[in-house]
Amino acid sequence: xxxxxxxxxxxxxxxxxxxxxxxxxxxxxxxxxxxxxxxxxxxxxxxxxxxxxxxxxxxxxxxxxxxxxxxxxxxxxxxxxxxxxxxxxxxxxxxxxxxxxxxxxxxxxxxxxxxxxxxxxxxxxxxxxxxxxxxxxxxxxxxxxxxxxxxxxxxxxxxxxxxxxxxxxxxxxxxxxxxxxxxxxxxxxxxxxxxxxxxxxxxxxxxxxxxxx
Numbered sequence: 001x002x003x004x005x006x007x008x009x010x011x012x013x014x015x016x017x018x019x020x021x022x023x024x025x026x027x028x029x030x031x032x033x034x035x036x037x038x039x040x041x042x043x044x045x046x047x048x049x050x051x052x053x054x055x056x057x058x059x060x061x062x063x064x065x066x067x068x069x070x071x072x073x074x075x076x077x078x079x080x081x082x083x084x085x086x087x088x089x090x091x092x093x094x095x096x097x098x099x100x101x102x103x104x105x106x107x108x109x110x111x112x113x114x115x116x117x118x119x120x121x122x123x124x125x126x127x128x129x130x131x132x133x134x135x136x137x138x139x140x141x142x143x144x145x146x147x148x149x150x151x152x153x154x155x156x157x158x159x160x161x162x163x164x165x166x167x168x169x170x171x172x173x174x175x176x177x178x179x180x181x182x183x184x185x186x187x188x189x190x191x192x193x194x195x196x197x198x199x200x201x202x203x204x205x206x207x208x209x210x211x212x213x
Contacts (some may be wrong), residue, residue, distance in 0.1 A: 009037035010044055031179050035115060036086050042067050047082045051117045055101040056080055064209050065144055069132060071209070072119075081125040083132070085115040090133060096128050126208065127154040127161055130198075143210060148201035150208035155200050162198040 013033045019026045038045040048068035052059050057074030064070055068084035080101075088097055100118030102111055111118070120128050130150060133140050141147045154162045207213065 007041070009033070010041055010197050013037055013045075019095075022104040028063075031122055032115075039067055039086055051082050052121075053103055053105075054078075054080055054082065054117075054119050055103055056119070056121070065129075065140070065211075066136060071125075071211070079122040081120040081122070081128060082117045082118070083128060084117050085111070087132070088118050091129055092131050096131055099124055099127065118121055123157060129208075130154060146204070146210055148207045149198075149206055151198045152201055153206040153208050154198055156206055166197050 013030065016026055016028065016030050018024075018032050020030060034045050038048055042048075050059060050062045050064075050070050051072070054072060054074055056078040057076035059072045060075050061071045061073040067085050070082045071079050072082055074080065083092070083100070087098065092100075097118065100120055102118060103116065106114045106116040128143060133145060133147070133150070136144075137147075151162075
């Protein structure tokens with residue numbers, strides 16, 4: 001497995017530049033390679049730009065949760081979570097992805113061609129943030145996101161999602177290793193991780209955005 005921090009994406013990009021300059025066959029466009037690589041090497045490719053236009057108005061202020069993940073305030077006094085193309089296609093479930101809103105331009109041209117952002121209204125942003133947090137737990141928990149408050153918000157705003165995710169954990173659907181073993185007729189009980197359950201914390205509220213406090 002290639003190490004994300006090893007710099008292989010930069011090498012891939014430079015090789016792609018060589019192919020383009022010398023009119024050699026190239027499987028991916030340089031734009032696609034750079035778009036994927038920017039998450040891991042913003043010092044080389046730059047950070048993902050903050051979207052200026054959203055389905056709920058033009059951006060007036062923004063807060064950075066991570067490279068390519070922004071909390072926006074718009075000129076229509078709405079707040080939305082914006083997630084860039086490489087992240088929402090890789091880290092969000094299809095069900096959550098479908099909750100995202102698109103700009104009229106992306107809908108007309110096809111967002112898989114424009115490689116644009118998808119946006120989540122503040123009222124349902126707890127769901128995509130929960131999924132995005134799974135690979136950012138050490139960075140976000142207690143600094144960017146109050147995890148207990150986030151889980152309380154999910155139970156308040158999307159209880160069906162909380163029930164579904166807890167059922168998946170309890171039945172071992174999140175334990176990929178056990179599922180693979182069962183495919184080979186090897187008996188393996190599911191490994192249930194309590195910290196992956198969406199719990200309710202009675203002594204915590206629902207204000208989970210620490211950067212807004």
